[in-house]
Amino acid sequence: MTNLDGALxxxxxxxxxxxxxxxxxxxxxxxxxxxxxxAVTTGLQPRFLGQQNIKxxxxxxTIFALLALGETMVVVxxxxxxxxxxxxxxxxYVSSNLFGQVHGIPIPVVFLAGIGIGVACGVVNGAIIALxxxxxLVVTLATLYIIxxxxxxxxxxxxxxxxSLPAHFLAIGxxxxxxxxxVTMCVAVVIAAGAYFLRSFRSGRELYAIxxxxxxxxxxxIPIGRRVFSAYVASGAIAGLAGVLWATYYGTVDSTAGTxxxxxxxxxxxxGGVAIFGGSGSVIGAAFGALLLSTIATALYALNVxxxxxxxxxxxxxxxxxxxxxxxAVRLANAMRKRTFRHEP
Amino acid sequence: MNPxxxxxxxxxxxxxxxxxxxxxxxxxxxxxxxxQPGGTVLAYLSRFRxxxxxxxxxxxxxxxxxxVGRVVSPEFLTSYNFFDMGISNGELAIMALPMTLIxxxxxxDLSVSSTLGLASSLLGLLWMHGWPMxxxxxxxxACGAVLGAFNGVLVTRVGxxxxxxxxxxxxxxxxxxxxxxxxxxxxxxxxxYTNIGxxxxxxIGLSYSxxxxxxxxxxxxxxxxxxxxxxxxxxxxxxxxxxxxxGVRVKRTKTILYIVSGIVCSGAGILYTFKLxxxxxxxxxxxxxxxxxxxxxxxxxxxxxxxxxxxxVFAVLIYAGLLDALLLTGFPQQASGIVIxxxxxxxxxxxxxxxxxxxxxxxxxxxxxxxxxxxxVHSGSVAQPRLTGDSSSKAGQGGQPI
Numbered sequence: 001m002t003n004l005d006g007a008l009x010x011x012x013x014x015x016x017x018x019x020x021x022x023x024x025x026x027x028x029x030x031x032x033x034x035x036x037x038x039a040v041t042t043g044l045q046p047r048f049l050g051q052q053n054i055k056x057x058x059x060x061x062t063i064f065a066l067l068a069l070g071e072t073m074v075v076v077x078x079x080x081x082x083x084x085x086x087x088x089x090x091x092x093y094v095s096s097n098l099f100g101q102v103h104g105i106p107i108p109v110v111f112l113a114g115i116g117i118g119v120a121c122g123v124v125n126g127a128i129i130a131l132x133x134x135x136x137l138v139v140t141l142a143t144l145y146i147i148x149x150x151x152x153x154x155x156x157x158x159x160x161x162x163x164s165l166p167a168h169f170l171a172i173g174x175x176x177x178x179x180x181x182x183v184t185m186c187v188a189v190v191i192a193a194g195a196y197f198l199r200s201f202r203s204g205r206e207l208y209a210i211x212x213x214x215x216x217x218x219x220x221x222i223p224i225g226r227r228v229f230s231a232y233v234a235s236g237a238i239a240g241l242a243g244v245l246w247a248t249y250y251g252t253v254d255s256t257a258g259t260x261x262x263x264x265x266x267x268x269x270x271x272g273g274v275a276i277f278g279g280s281g282s283v284i285g286a287a288f289g290a291l292l293l294s295t296i297a298t299a300l301y302a303l304n305v306x307x308x309x310x311x312x313x314x315x316x317x318x319x320x321x322x323x324x325x326x327x328x329a330v331r332l333a334n335a336m337r338k339r340t341f342r343h344e345p
Numbered sequence: 346m347n348p349x350x351x352x353x354x355x356x357x358x359x360x361x362x363x364x365x366x367x368x369x370x371x372x373x374x375x376x377x378x379x380x381q382p383g384g385t386v387l388a389y390l391s392r393f394r395x396x397x398x399x400x401x402x403x404x405x406x407x408x409x410x411x412x413v414g415r416v417v418s419p420e421f422l423t424s425y426n427f428f429d430m431g432i433s434n435g436e437l438a439i440m441a442l443p444m445t446l447i448x449x450x451x452x453x454d455l456s457v458s459s460t461l462g463l464a465s466s467l468l469g470l471l472w473m474h475g476w477p478m479x480x481x482x483x484x485x486x487a488c489g490a491v492l493g494a495f496n497g498v499l500v501t502r503v504g505x506x507x508x509x510x511x512x513x514x515x516x517x518x519x520x521x522x523x524x525x526x527x528x529x530x531x532x533x534x535x536x537x538y539t540n541i542g543x544x545x546x547x548x549i550g551l552s553y554s555x556x557x558x559x560x561x562x563x564x565x566x567x568x569x570x571x572x573x574x575x576x577x578x579x580x581x582x583x584x585x586x587x588x589x590x591x592g593v594r595v596k597r598t599k600t601i602l603y604i605v606s607g608i609v610c611s612g613a614g615i616l617y618t619f620k621l622x623x624x625x626x627x628x629x630x631x632x633x634x635x636x637x638x639x640x641x642x643x644x645x646x647x648x649x650x651x652x653x654x655x656x657x658v659f660a661v662l663i664y665a666g667l668l669d670a671l672l673l674t675g676f677p678q679q680a681s682g683i684v685i686x687x688x689x690x691x692x693x694x695x696x697x698x699x700x701x702x703x704x705x706x707x708x709x710x711x712x713x714x715x716x717x718x719x720x721x722v723h724s725g726s727v728a729q730p731r732l733t734g735d736s737s738s739k740a741g742q743g744g745q746p747i
Contacts, residue, residue: 080508082634132701134693135647137508141634142693145686152680260631263455263512276509308527308626312520318513322505 018335026273026328027285034292041299048302051179058184059173059249061294063088066187066242067265068272068286069194070235075269076198077231078211078278079136083125084239085261086147091117091243092257093151096160099169107169111244118240119233121147126232130225136232144262148255155255162251173248183245190241195283207231211278267314268293271321292317399644399696403659406688410663414670421673424550432542432620434665435554436461436613437632441639442558442565443606445657448640449569450599451582451649452500452507457610457636459518460492461629464614466522469531469624478538485611492518493607497600515633523626531624539622554616558661561609566654574598582649638685639664642692663688 042048067084074081095114098105125143129136162170175182198204206227209217218224247253266276272289274281296317297310414421440457447454464485471481496514500507541553549556569575581588581595589595618624643660645652664685671681 128690128694132694132697134697138641138647138693139690141638141641142686142689144634145638145682145689149680149683149686152677153683156677263515266512267516270509270512276506306524306527308523309520311516312524315513315515315517315520318516319499319510322509322513323499323503326503326505 018332018339026325027282027288029324030272030285030288030292034288034295037292037295037299041303045302048299053298053302054179055176055181057291057295057298059181060298061291062181062184062187063242063246063249064261064265064268064290064294065191065287066238066245067261068268068290069191069283070238071265071269072272072274072281072283072286073194073198073207073231074136074235075266075274075276076211076278076281077207077228078214079129079228079231080140080266080276081125081136081232081235081239082140082262082266083121083143083147084235084242084265085258086144086151087118087121087236087239088243088246088258088261089255090121090147090151090154091115091240092247092253093155093160093243093255095244096165096169096247096253099166100160100164107166107172110169111241114244114247115237115240118236118238118243120236121240122233122236123229125236126229129232130229133225136228148259152255159252159254160247165247165251169248170251171248173245173250183248187245190238191283191287198283203227203230208279211275212280264293264314265290267318271314271318273321273325275325276322400653400656400659402695403642403644403656403663407659407662407666410666410670414666414673417670418673421670426669427555428545428550428552430665430669431545431552431555431558434661434668435552435558436617436620436629437635437639438558438661438665439554439561439613439616440610440632440636441643441657441661442561442654443602443609444636444640445643445645445652445654446565446569446578447507447599447602447606448637448645448647449578449582449649449652450602451585452599452602453511453637453647454496454603454606455508455511455633455637456492456496456514456518457606458629458632459515459522460489460607460610461614461617461632462627463492463518463522463525464489464611465618465624465628466526466626468615468618469529470525472534472624473529473531478535482615485615486608489607489609489611489614490604491607492611493604494600496607497603500603501596501599519626519630526624526626528626532622534619534622534624538619541616542620542622552620554613554620557612557616559658562654562658566658569654578602579650582646582651584650635664635685638689642689644692 038049047053067088071081071084091114094117095110098110098113121143125136125140128134128139173181173183177185198207206217206222209220209222210224210227214224243258246257250257268290269281269286270276270289271292272281272286274286293314296313297307300307300310300313411422420426440461444454444457467485467488468481471484472478476484492514496507496511499505499510499514545551546553546556569578577588577593577595577598580591580593581598585595614629617628621628639660640652640657641647642663643652643657645657667684667688668681671684
């Protein structure tokens with residue numbers, strides 16, 4: 001009886017388990033790479049794991065990991081948000097400039113303003129993409145220019161300097177508890193919430209369904225437009241929040257804040273195992289991708305390697321990561337086909 | 346019931362003009378008579394519009410930009426200003442040509458500006474080591490071919506998505522350029538070469554990069570529109586599977602295009618270096634998004650299969666003219682992104698307007714059809730009308746052309 005049950009359960013369950021295993025391996029893989037990389041670097045330069053250095057790495061990774069959360073939500077649904085760097089810049093300037101314009105403005109209001117700017121940008125992106133059904137890549141490429149242009153015309157030649165910002169505000173980006181910055185902890189909570197949403201909520205799963213097969217998703221009744229719209233709004237809100245955090249961290253904000261971040265974020269997301277054409281990948285993986293990139297940059301510095309090596313290594317890592325993903329996917333498909341054949345007769 | 350017949354006549358009307366000179370027998374005999382002649386003419390016109398619309402709109406924009414430019418500044422339509430426009434945008438424009446072909450196949454190459462930067466670094470490095478200039482140029486172009494081939498192999502043979510591959514190689518190539526040249530700045534190039542940044546082509550007055558751009562545009566345009574190779578580019582862009590089954594060598598064609606892109610972009614890197622008479626590792630950083638914007642503005646579909654070289658050339662003129670006119674009016678140069686981004690947005694939104702309207706109309710029909718049903722069920726449970734609404738919306742969405 002049990003034997004028969006096992007035999008019956010086998011064909012239906014094992015491919016599922018195999019897929020799960022491979023995806024989990026991908027997530028653990030990036031953590032393993034990170035651990036090995038840190039171990040090697042620490043072996044060569046014992047001071048690498050000093051408290052100050054860890055704090056530096058975490059602070060650097062925090063903003064990218066946060067942006068990676070929003071980008072993941074968009075990328076799993078087979079879209080892309082290239083406007084995050086510009087949104088970050090606009091939000092960073094406008095929100096931190098509020099301190100100079102409104103005397104004694106409470107810090108939470110500044111955060112809300114930054115997030116509000118992000119939401120507004122996300123609504124514009126999402127509405128255009130969902131209503132006109134045009135590719136998000138092109139629309140956000142356009143809004144990348146437009147939002148940056150708006151930022152530049154608002155900023156002009158000026159900048160917000162750290163001395164004009166309240167100490168409490170700057171403390172958010174620099175203070176830490178037991179070596180871990182506050183802001184990293186807060187972002188970790190946000191990322192955990194985002195990961196839980198994408199993994200366990202119906203609308204989160206529907207984003208994967210849309211990315212994996214848009215036609216099938218439409219046929220099973222998933223409101224594609226609404227979901228994609230929400231993903232862009234979420235990504236915008238997150239980029240807005242990241243802008244305020246950017247201001248707390250750097251203190252000095254001019255019109256170039258966040259320039260070029262969009263492609264770094266996409267790199268982090270893809271290195272973290274999110275398929276560029278949607279349907280698979282996790283928020284946690286993407287966050288570790290961001291952490292890995294930031295660790296590499298710091299490790300080069302610690303090892304006295306010229307920082308000029310950094311982009312080349314990031315690029316190489318990205319190419320290796322997608323090659324590995326592709327190889328795994330092909331292997332997996334073959335393995336599953338074999339299993340199906342074995343159980344068919 | 347109402348929408349179905351109209352949809353049928355629509356299809357008939359679509360087919361009628363394609364059968365061209367054949368007797369107009371089908372329309373009288375089919376009996377539906379009345380709406381058809383009008384429909385046929387409309388369909389014919391709309392087909393004509395689809396062919397010509399985008400390029401005509403772009404041409405009108407080019408004219409408008411140049412008229413506005415002349416109005417805002419008397420210096421706009423001077424040969425000096427044309428030289429200036431070419432000098433600032435020549436390399437960008439040149440990189441847009443192979444990009445057009447690659448986007449038409451449904452792929453993308455985001456590594457173009459990094460290839461330019463790497464070429465510039467390599468040029469500076471070899472010159473620093475005392476190589477003769479002709480040899481350097483050959484090596485740099487060959488290196489460009491290798492970079493392109495690397496992209497091509499990863500995309501076609503390994504089967505990776507080109508957008509991810511070329512974001513990776515964008516970082517990689519820019520990084521290699523940085524590693525090669527480091528913080529060195531090479532600027533002691535001989536005047537025979539760096540003069541291209543100061544003087545135009547004798548007798549024409551335009552910059553060398555502009556003349557090279559127009560020359561290459563004719564070649565690329567001819568290849569794209571008048572050769573079997575070019576037809577195969579559109580074929581694989583429109584439907585890759587179908588192209589493979591009709592014997593188009595998709596992988597080889599794409600690899601060739603990436604190699605050509607590598608060569609052309611490293612050539613643009615050489616021009617860029619001589620123009621500035623400076624080789625630096627970060628030459629050309631960030632140009633890639635402008636190149637993509639130009640190609641898409643030129644009417645090339647991001648999904649491949651559609652586009653024309655004429656459109657891209659017009660887009661280049663719009664881009665260069667607009668930036669220059671804004672500069673002459675004292676608009677903050679960096680903020681000109683608003684205008685470029687706005688144009689790009691329009692370039693995707695305008696073509697989608699007819700589909701959006703037809704979708705709206707379909708939605709209204711659906712509502713009308715639904716109305717009596719909903720009224721009947723309304724007194725019943727709450728779940729019932731929702732359910733019917735859902736299923737009919739599904740049917741409506743599934744049935745419409747995408």
